[in-house]
Amino acid sequence: MNEDGIYQPAWQLPAGVHAFVTTRFGGHSQGAWQTFNLADHVNDDPAAVIANRILLSEHIGKITGSAAPIMQWVQQVHGCTVYTAKNSTFTPSPQADAIYTTCSNLACVILTADCLPVLFCSTDGQEIAVAHAGWRGLCGGVLEATIASFKSQPHQIMAWLGPAIGSCHFEVGDEVRAAFIQAAVPEDEAATHEAFTSAFKPGKWFADLYQIARIRLKTAGINQINGDCNCTFCGDSNFYSHRKKSPTGRFATLIIKTK
Numbered sequence: 360m361n362e363d364g365i366y367q368p369a370w371q372l373p374a375g376v377h378a379f380v381t382t383r384f385g386g387h388s389q390g391a392w393q394t395f396n397l398a399d400h401v402n403d404d405p406a407a408v409i410a411n412r413i414l415l416s417e418h419i420g421k422i423t424g425s426a427a428p429i430m431q432w433v434q435q436v437h438g439c440t441v442y443t444a445k446n447s448t449f450t451p452s453p454q455a456d457a458i459y460t461t462c463s464n465l466a467c468v469i470l471t472a473d474c475l476p477v478l479f480c481s482t483d484g485q486e487i488a489v490a491h492a493g494w495r496g497l498c499g500g501v502l503e504a505t506i507a508s509f510k511s512q513p514h515q516i517m518a519w520l521g522p523a524i525g526s527c528h529f530e531v532g533d534e535v536r537a538a539f540i541q542a543a544v545p546e547d548e549a550a551t552h553e554a555f556t557s558a559f560k561p562g563k564w565f566a567d568l569y570q571i572a573r574i575r576l577k578t579a580g581i582n583q584i585n586g587d588c589n590c591t592f593c594g595d596s597n598f599y600s601h602r603k604k605s606p607t608g609r610f611a612t613l614i615i616k617t618k
């Protein structure tokens with residue numbers, strides 16, 4: 360991480376494609392949101408959020424050499440809608456849980472605080488996307504919907520799994536486990552069972568969002584899957600974790616291409 364509180368994941372990307380993850384550090388927010396909250400729906404001071412978003416855009420511009428990158432924000436609703444972003448700003452931001460683009464200098468941004476952010480890039484570097492995969496979106500098929508937006512074939516797409524709540528802390532009820540098992544294609548049923556371990560309480564399980572995402576991505580034909588578990592709950596000094604403490608802010612995971 361650099362002094363701006365933003366880091367670039369260790370992920371080999373095609374020339375001209377850049378990925379970034381923000382942290383709690385380097386921003387203007389105070390109190391429960393300190394300091395780099397980028398969400399405008401979590402009761403943080405709106406002026407601080409605007410200042411933080413400007414900081415992020417400036418940082419991306421500086422690192423990528425793109426003068427004034429367009430930041431594509433969406434209103435996330437735990438659904439499976441993929442927004443195809445063009446070279447224009449859309450106000451208010453569209454309701455969607457994934458963003459796809461072929462445009463240059465346009466950052467596809469997802470905000471999270473425990474949900475799993477997933478970045479996508481075609482191996483030729485021409486298509487990029489990001490998805491917000493909390494349990495509902497993951498179960499409902501947001502990753503598959505994002506892959507379906509690509510012109511590239513799945514074997515020509517790579518994915519990266521960002522910071523999210525790990526199976527060490529993601530306790531869910533029977534209904535969540537049942538929903539995933541029901542949604543699984545027959546060949547994934549056994550593996551999906553294995554993504555849930557008993558929490559030693561009646562009807563409670565620890566769910567592994569990373570494992571489920573890998574199962575779903577592989578079945579969709581994606582073989583190049585990067586990024587390991589980086590638990591936001593364990594790492595809440597770096598990231599926001601809604602389960603650890605609420606209210607809290609949201610950090611950004613984003614991808615941009617400059618060619």
Ligand SMILES: [Zn+2]
Nearest residue numbers: 527528590593
């Ligand atoms: Zn944890």
